[in-house]
Amino acid sequence: MKENVQEILQKANNLQYNFHIAIKVSKLLDDDNASINDLSKLIEADQALTVKLLKHCNSAEYGFSKRVTTVKDAIARIGFKILKTMIFTIVSKSSFNQEIKGYGLEKGDLWRNSISCAVYSRYLAKLIDYNDPDQAFTAGLLRDIGKLILHEYVRKEYDEIERLVNKENITFSEAEEKIIGLNHCQLGALVADKWNFPQILIDTIKYHHNPEKAEQDECEDMDLLRIVHFADYLTVMLGYGIGKDSMLQEIDMDCVESLGPPLCNENMESLISDIVNLNPEIEHLISNLE
Ligand SMILES: [Fe+2]
Numbered sequence: 001m002k003e004n005v006q007e008i009l010q011k012a013n014n015l016q017y018n019f020h021i022a023i024k025v026s027k028l029l030d031d032d033n034a035s036i037n038d039l040s041k042l043i044e045a046d047q048a049l050t051v052k053l054l055k056h057c058n059s060a061e062y063g064f065s066k067r068v069t070t071v072k073d074a075i076a077r078i079g080f081k082i083l084k085t086m087i088f089t090i091v092s093k094s095s096f097n098q099e100i101k102g103y104g105l106e107k108g109d110l111w112r113n114s115i116s117c118a119v120y121s122r123y124l125a126k127l128i129d130y131n132d133p134d135q136a137f138t139a140g141l142l143r144d145i146g147k148l149i150l151h152e153y154v155r156k157e158y159d160e161i162e163r164l165v166n167k168e169n170i171t172f173s174e175a176e177e178k179i180i181g182l183n184h185c186q187l188g189a190l191v192a193d194k195w196n197f198p199q200i201l202i203d204t205i206k207y208h209h210n211p212e213k214a215e216q217d218e219c220e221d222m223d224l225l226r227i228v229h230f231a232d233y234l235t236v237m238l239g240y241g242i243g244k245d246s247m248l249q250e251i252d253m254d255c256v257e258s259l260g261p262p263l264c265n266e267n268m269e270s271l272i273s274d275i276v277n278l279n280p281e282i283e284h285l286i287s288n289l290e
Pocket of ligand 1: 208
């Protein structure tokens with residue numbers, strides 16, 4: 001089935017179309033010479049995005065006493081980092097909020113799952129004093145982006161993948177790689193690389209189910225990867241939009257515990273109740289982007 005790989009990569013180009021503004025905003029934010037003017041011009045060229053961005057900025061979450069009425073004003077108030085996560089969240093919806101048949105996900109499931117993973121990632125990042133919680137949000141949001149393309153192939157090969165999982169006692173993503181030629185993590189990383197994402201984001205997408213492999217490959221930012229690995233597990237555990245593959249992945253608790261005392265086994269019970277308390281934030285984000 002490895003002849004599929006070229007065809008699959010070709011399909012990644014179609015996905016780029018949906019994300020093109022977010023990619024441009026992301027690039028502009030990495031440019032030290034970028035100004036609020038440049039950013040607002042880019043965003044205002046997309047009317048639907050502008051409306052959603054202003055609506056989101058005016059939601060109770062930000063609590064601005066004076067209404068935000070222009071993109072320039074929005075950027076000045078929320079700052080570049082939040083702007084980036086907001087734009088990615090808004091543009092992701094059209095791609096993630098659809099039926100993903102190969103993974104047994106109904107319309108809305110992958111969207112809810114991705115938002116949950118993003119919110120949990122940001123929470124965990126703050127808990128361990130990770131230096132960029134907003135980056136953790138984006139990494140959690142996009143970690144399964146490869147599924148958007150790979151699901152068609154998983155659908156065709158599902159019986160064979162499941163057979164291999166049982167026969168060889170391997171994880172779903174390992175079986176995906178053996179049968180299709182690459183798994184959703186590797187595909188997502190290729191997409192992120194093509195979009196010139198920072199290396200730490202590419203690595204997080206690539207290894208979110210296999211942090212031990214990232215250690216072998218000496219990835220630059222293991223903490224971000226561990227955060228997303230654990231947030232992915234929590235999302236499945238709490239039943240947020242889980243698919244056919246979710247129960248066939250593994251959690252590496254040693255890797256999670258290496259994030260420090262807040263994530264040690266003894267603190268797990270209180271951590272889980274704190275995580276459950278994030279549900280209203282997830283619901284708010286989802287309904288605010290309707
Ligand atoms: Fe995944």
